[in-house]
Amino acid sequence: MSDSANETLAVELRDIHKEFYGVKANEGVDFQLRRGEVHALLGENGAGKSTLCSILAGLYRPDSGEMLLEGEPAVFKSPKDALAARIGMVYQHFRLIPNLTVAENLVVGHPDLGLRIDQKELHSAATRLGEEYGLPVDPAARVWQLSVGEQQRVEILKLLYRDVKVLILDEPTAVLTPQEAAVLFRTMRQMAAEGRSVIFVSHKLHEVKEVSDRVSVMRQGRMVGGVDTADAEPRDLARMMVGRDLELPTRDQGAAEGETVLSVRDLVVESDRGLKAVKGVSFDIRAGEVLGVAGVSGNGQRELAYGLAGLRRPSSGTVILDGDDVSQATVVSHIRKGLAYVPQSRLGMGLAPGLTTEDNLGLKAFRKPPYSQGLRLVPSVFKDRGAELIEKYDIRGVQPGLPIRLLSGGNLQKALIAREVESKPKVLIARSPTRGLDVGATEAVRNLVLAERERGTGVLLISEDLDELLALSDRLIVLYEGEIVGELAAEDATSERLGLLMAGQREVEPA
Template structure:
């Protein structure tokens, strides 16, 4: 069998940890090959070795049968290897074209020929059905379009092998469907793809083979057609996984969060929330279902004090918290798992221990007379790291050194441990493996059963249907339906999210 890429017996070490221990993966031409493993299993590290960002301590890499030494990403590009990272490598103030040609600019008479570059980028975009505006500024386009710009960047440099690191983690269901079609187009053009993902359904839907790694070691490679979701999950985590959320019926009590006639405008003075009404009671999980861009972000940011309301009221336990500062909102009894963990959840250059007390560092026992007590801080961090299985070399490791999934688990540990009256969980399982998702869902239900109120915002309809006690559908800045999970299904919810099907609310589907 001829392979376009072979990574044989790769070992990669960091201080205090072996990230990859004797791993082999072989990619055939024209296949989509999944790389599956738990958070922190070493998947991204392995692909960063292939892309030249890290150098392995042992093992060899072959491209089309020939051994190569990939010392940096430029060498990888020259060998036809491109990588779309989980956290995009884009300059927000540049246009799509400026980002794509960065470091590889076409010149004419010593000057960058931006017009020629834009034409070339637009041609590539049209050829692969990416539908990207080559002249648009990165800060003005959606996350899905930014990802397409990253794909174009690799294609512009002549990539024959494309590595995708968790490409669907930040996409809406519609964008995921479109990305799968793009994958098919790339394969039809003779490209080969390595796909890092936690989403087992996607592997079953699109991949030919799957290599599984667990705690840095290779478990094996399987043909996707010969396996199923349960077997893949078991291979990944080393135990059987339950895909059913085990919970008793909710016993809601008093109203904890009440939002009345909330209007929020964006920077261009356009209404993003248009008289929104919503309530969440103690002892229930209310899921917000909606297509991205219908006001979810504005709703979260306004409740948590990150954005000002124009009119309307937000009441927490009958107290008006409208337009309070984020700290005052937190101290009033709200916890917040943010949808963007890098922007709002972590200080990436602080240690993971420091990040775990970000909401409480100024209180005893973590500080006294404004002096931090690091012994208490790191003791607390060690307790939560163990409880939530945050994979990190130590509490002193910088947050940016952890995998995305382990960063997420640290945030969740911090917020749930405070046991706030209202927990806002925005995309809480984004980038998490099935074992971690099972654990987080159990934690959310435990909080509910303690009598806490939980507002769950997720693009995963499975999660909304399985975890919620009540589903509020948001469309065009308003709640357009309030429905119980047992009264609906994915298809019906999809209609409601698209602004139709309201007449069916309350009917059994």
């Protein structure tokens, strides 16, 4: 390597190996980080990204391999050593101390500061740093009072307070709204412009495209490639990530001709605080049609879903499900009439975290034979039928007898959708079904949704992911402050047009 190239390298990892009880988390990984770049580390769940980052941050020792800092060999025995070399990491699970204030957390573990900290100075330093980097915090707030996004800011500021030269962010956007992510991306660019290096771990291609200068891709413990982001086609990155050609499924063309399975008129639904969140919404869905609902989060999507699924009684308006008025009906009668609902939070509302996968798969059908005989449940049916569905829907990682919550996000979602579509619904309501999933799981879930469309189910797809909406929907409506501000056929929908409507600009009829 030439001297000039060496000069720009902040960190180099060579032939890193790390095994956990026989699992090869990193296998001969090479990685080079330049000064002043945002470097994305892309890979599916389990690819070895966190392990590699944790080695760089001194949390794990590699089994073998070398680390060079600005060309000099280095060995870290702990994160303290890494921090002394000005390398710091924000872990997926934060490590702040909840009972301390924001300002106090900034100096926890700081070697040069003893107990004699001037609180006032510390507070003004925290405020100044927050302002400088566009990450405002209240220095006096206790960490337990903060939102997850705010806690993340504190983690980042803590590292900036230590003046790190290398900042590692492990899937930081997983806990952020798109708006918060945009703010974080600006901060990342600013840090790079100052000559720091940022490692941005993600499995979201569009984020990687948006913020990084270079991208390195990992798969199954190995580094499979690295490119300048500007030269990287999303399709190629996806292929590198999953090791096969991956075409995110999109709907076939052609309008649905089926009969109307869901008809909504003048629907009004209130928010938790008793304000009108859905303000007189009307639409129809035909059998075999996907109606996409676009909108910035918080514009009534949640209440719309609740109102349609029977989870919240509409204040007024009618909902006709397959010919029956269900406007004021209970959740159970919605289900009996053919409604399936895939909520946004999989564990919580959708699945029972403590039950096994098999039991969860039977949760909707348990009142009927063969799951129950009279009042008695038949455990063997749950088990056998569960095993069948696990196979059919390719739900991976199931351990017999153990709770479903141990599954990965993608497999949880497959289980949830499997259960819902096995009831052969007339109407499927899905909210952000691929949120947080990696590309492989996203592909599987999209295929399940499209299979329902093929089968003749009417699908209401509520999502903040425009790519997903555009790929799957036959028609789109846009919600803004609880009202439909526009409707577009798939053929006419572009992200620009949708974006304008989502910002509240109504469509102007051409003269």
